[in-house]
Amino acid sequence: MEHTEIGVVHTSITRADPEAVAALSAFGVATIHEAMGRTGLMRPYLRPVHPKARLCGTAVTVLLQPGDNWMLHVAAEQIRDGDVVVAACTTESEDGFFGDLLATSFRARGCTGLVIDGGVRDVADLEQMDFPVFARAVNAKGTVKATLGSVNVPVVCANALVRPGDVVVADADGVVVVPRERAAEVAEASARREAAEEGKRARFRAGELGLDMYGMRGPLTELGLRYETRHETRHETRG
Ligand SMILES: O=C([O-])CC(=O)C(=O)O
């Protein structure tokens, strides 16, 4: 991004194809990230705020100012069924930007979850609501409504570029972003990867070793790995 727009709400965004989003929702974050050539991951400090949190949807992006959650209320109006709100911040901030009230508002608009490079609160309520949230902190400290940010501009959230309408998938392993144009292709690559893993899983279950399945013995020998078959004996004390 050459520069970040502040004080703008983009109201018409292009969302990824719903069929491709539904297809991606069947896969875990690790599979999708591998299927994308190991790209698209957010930093691992973003954690689910309750154990069952999992989400997949199209991004409504928010650029927050530190300690200020005004733009989350502005974003609520832009949410459509199946959207995930992805909130980045202009600088690091771990205040509690979001809680059960905003979750109730977001859900009423069809939102399927939140990814925020900031703090959230009311996590017991969020768990009870089964509203999935991935955040960098849990923090009771509240925020103000005083400074403009933006909605539906490209943002960098926890190191990943997210454009409005991109697909965001999050589970216990982390958060991954799929560019909206690649959603169908990445879903297909994920399916192929999962099918290949199922074959390997069956062979591991039957007791086969990775050493043989992956042909590792030759390269290990070439690098000089030795197998010692006799226990080393203590030196006899000489009289
Ligand atoms: O209202 C706020 O500032 C954030 C919050 O706790 C909620 O949404 O419940």
Ligand SMILES: [Mg+2]
């Ligand atoms: Mg609250």
